[in-house]
Amino acid sequence: MKIAVCVKAVPDTDAKIAIAGDKKNIDFAGVRIITSPYDEFAIEEALKLKEKHGGETTVFSVGGAEATDVLRDSLARGIDTAVHIQDEEFANLGPLGTAKVLAAAIKDGGFDAIFCGQQGVGGDNNQVPAMLAELLNLPQATIIVKLEIDGTKFKAEREIEGAHEFIEGSLPAVFSTQKGLNEPRYPSIKGVMAARRKEIAVKNAEALGIKGKFAAENRKIKVKEMMLPKERPVGRKLDGDVDAQVKQLLDLLRTEARVI
Amino acid sequence: MAEGILVFIEQRNGQIRKASLEALSEAYRQISTVGGNVTALIVGKDVKTLAGNLPKYHPHKVLVADSADFEKYSTEGYAAALVEGIKSVSPKYVFAANTNMAKDLIPRVAARHDAPCVSDVTEFEIDGNNLQPKRPQYSGKAYTVYEFNSDLAFMTLRPNVFAVQESSNNVNCPIEDLAVSVGEVRAKVTETHASEGNKIELSEASIVVAGGRGIKGPENWPVLQNLCDSLGAALGASRAVVDAGWIDHQHQVGQTGKTVSPQLYIACGISGAIQHLAGMNSSKVIVAINNNPDAEIFKHATYGIVGDCLEVVPKLTEEIKKLNAN
Ligand SMILES: Cc1cc2nc3c(=O)[nH]c(=O)nc-3n(C[C@H](O)[C@H](O)[C@H](O)COP(=O)(O)OP(=O)(O)OC[C@H]3O[C@@H](n4cnc5c(N)ncnc54)[C@H](O)[C@@H]3O)c2cc1C
Ligand SMILES: Nc1ncnc2c1ncn2[C@@H]1O[C@H](COP(=O)(O)O)[C@@H](O)[C@H]1O
Numbered sequence: 001m002k003i004a005v006c007v008k009a010v011p012d013t014d015a016k017i018a019i020a021g022d023k024k025n026i027d028f029a030g031v032r033i034i035t036s037p038y039d040e041f042a043i044e045e046a047l048k049l050k051e052k053h054g055g056e057t058t059v060f061s062v063g064g065a066e067a068t069d070v071l072r073d074s075l076a077r078g079i080d081t082a083v084h085i086q087d088e089e090f091a092n093l094g095p096l097g098t099a100k101v102l103a104a105a106i107k108d109g110g111f112d113a114i115f116c117g118q119q120g121v122g123g124d125n126n127q128v129p130a131m132l133a134e135l136l137n138l139p140q141a142t143i144i145v146k147l148e149i150d151g152t153k154f155k156a157e158r159e160i161e162g163a164h165e166f167i168e169g170s171l172p173a174v175f176s177t178q179k180g181l182n183e184p185r186y187p188s189i190k191g192v193m194a195a196r197r198k199e200i201a202v203k204n205a206e207a208l209g210i211k212g213k214f215a216a217e218n219r220k221i222k223v224k225e226m227m228l229p230k231e232r233p234v235g236r237k238l239d240g241d242v243d244a245q246v247k248q249l250l251d252l253l254r255t256e257a258r259v260i
Numbered sequence: 261m262a263e264g265i266l267v268f269i270e271q272r273n274g275q276i277r278k279a280s281l282e283a284l285s286e287a288y289r290q291i292s293t294v295g296g297n298v299t300a301l302i303v304g305k306d307v308k309t310l311a312g313n314l315p316k317y318h319p320h321k322v323l324v325a326d327s328a329d330f331e332k333y334s335t336e337g338y339a340a341a342l343v344e345g346i347k348s349v350s351p352k353y354v355f356a357a358n359t360n361m362a363k364d365l366i367p368r369v370a371a372r373h374d375a376p377c378v379s380d381v382t383e384f385e386i387d388g389n390n391l392q393p394k395r396p397q398y399s400g401k402a403y404t405v406y407e408f409n410s411d412l413a414f415m416t417l418r419p420n421v422f423a424v425q426e427s428s429n430n431v432n433c434p435i436e437d438l439a440v441s442v443g444e445v446r447a448k449v450t451e452t453h454a455s456e457g458n459k460i461e462l463s464e465a466s467i468v469v470a471g472g473r474g475i476k477g478p479e480n481w482p483v484l485q486n487l488c489d490s491l492g493a494a495l496g497a498s499r500a501v502v503d504a505g506w507i508d509h510q511h512q513v514g515q516t517g518k519t520v521s522p523q524l525y526i527a528c529g530i531s532g533a534i535q536h537l538a539g540m541n542s543s544k545v546i547v548a549i550n551n552n553p554d555a556e557i558f559k560h561a562t563y564g565i566v567g568d569c570l571e572v573v574p575k576l577t578e579e580i581k582k583l584n585a586n
Binding site for chain 2: 247
């Protein structure tokens with residue numbers, strides 16, 4: 001099997017977020033970058049499939065210099081090859097732009113399965129996997145918690161609100177992964193050492209044959225402004241013994257907050 | 261110039277999602293700004309009767325894609341229906357509720373139209389006839405406002421944020437069949453199994469009671485479940501207790517779980533880690549019950565009770581039951 005995995009470099013989930021001077025992005029200074037947590041399930045599923053069916057695994061990431069360590073993290077976990085898709089033209093691409101760039105890099109690779117995380121943590125778009133499937137004209141199963149592959153057929157289980165859906169389809173296909181699918185392995189020391197020596201292929205817009213298509217001025221969507229959330233008003237701790245606090249709470253919920 | 265708003269209405273098992281009605285109501289509130297008409301599109305098998313419930317939310321027209329092809333969900337089948345709906349009314353915006361169906365469907369259709377998509381919108385800014393969606397990013401640690409330069413744009417609206425606005429009078433509007441040729445479907449839902457657990461979907465519940473490590477063990481969930489039952493609330497959980505195997509992942513609230521925006525969130529024995537706050541910080545009222553007066557959660561709570569949640573929660577449940585009885 002030929003398996004592709006798309007990973008996104010994102011700020012650590014416990015990072016404190018500040019807004020950059022131009023108010024169009026966050027301030028990345030001092031922010032630790034990690035592999036988006038859902039992408040770890042995508043990497044793991046690719047490795048498991050390779051262990052079972054044989055084949056090769058390739059990881060792709062669109063991004064700046066920050067993507068290098070994330071690609072190395074994938075290699076350290078056991079992915080065979082890494083492709084870093086980097087170009088000034090690709091700075092601050094939205095989900096559709098990102099999906100187009102990924103599609104250009106993936107389309108001629110002859111992949112049987114393409115894995116994404118269900119959501120790039122931080123951007124929180126949940127869009128790239130379904131867009132990528134459309135652009136590659138492939139079937140998809142998103143937000144999956146179970147996957148079985150048999151020849152060119154797959155069975156997947158996906159999470160929806162209050163239920164699970166069982167999907168049957170054909171390969172090649174695009175999958176987006178959700179917690180529950182597997183238990184991601186940690187990179188081994190040996191893996192980390194080996195990953196350091198591996199070469200990461202770098203591809204720019206020209207190499208992908210898409211030069212000039214992603215200039216900021218012809219984008220159909222732009223960030224107008226980014227801002228921090230409004231601070232929540234300072235709350236209050238109730239006092240008295242437990243009975244008094246409970247009574248007071250109910251009173252406040254009914255008369256002040258009016259939520260019950 | 262394209263105008264108007266097309267709203268994708270999600271239904272399952274003969275039930276329209278409340279969040280879809282919120283999106284339809286918001287389209288109605290915004291239509292005078294945007295210009296043109298609001299059209300609702302419902303897709304399924306035997307959904308004509310269901311479609312009859314939609315006029316009271318003020319669309320100008322309801323489109324019904326009713327076919328055996330749509331008995332079970334498939335991305336490609338439902339995408340064909342939405343594409344046909346878009347072709348039929350040429351809207352400027354497509355709205356849908358931000359659900360797992362929408363996450364699967366809407367970006368795919370947006371890509372087919374080479375049109376931008378913004379997910380999880382919580383507010384709109386207005387510029388002339390244009391909507392500029394605002395949405396949380398970094399799980400609510402920042403907000404982003406976007407502007408479009410496109411004849412068509414897709415937006416999914418966060419559940420529980422926009423009010424449902426329904427008319428008590430008889431409202432009439434045309435209900436039209438939409439013929440869809442589905443074409444090849446390469447992946448399709450074959451079965452759906454309801455999960456055990458919440459009767460009310462967590463992300464759509466107006467009250468959430470959530471438990472963390474402070475509830476001491478899975479044997480104490482009934483204590484919280486009783487409170488849920490007395491309030492009509494859904495049960496949530498921190499990741500720590502999900503990882504400990506005390507409860508299924510579908511209950512997890514936070515950055516790597518569900519995002520909730522209920523009217524009332526009651527956090528029991530939850531410390532208030534940044535990843536947990538991310539999932540519930542936009543709740544209208546937050547109540548924290550924690551035995552550590554210095555717990556981070558108190559900094560974010562509207563009302564805080566310092567105490568043992570296993571003692572406080574049963575008392576609270578008793579008092580609410582008394583209120584309900586009156
Ligand atoms: C990548 C990543 C993603 C994450 N995503 C999420 C996420 O989506 N959601 C999430 O919740 N967490 C997430 N976390 C984990 C998060 O950092 C915390 O570890 C977790 O939220 C802590 O859960 P807790 O509050 O139940 O437990 P603890 O932090 O152990 O807190 C227990 C609290 O209970 C109180 N307590 C103890 N006994 C009692 C009692 N008898 N009565 C009342 N109070 C009592 C204690 O004072 C304490 O404040 C994530 C972490 C990482 C690294
Ligand atoms: N810049 C990127 N490079 C590679 N993959 C990406 C990128 N952005 C998003 N993805 C993939 O798409 C998934 C969903 O991202 P998003 O739609 O941004 O929430 C991620 O988990 C990745 O698998």
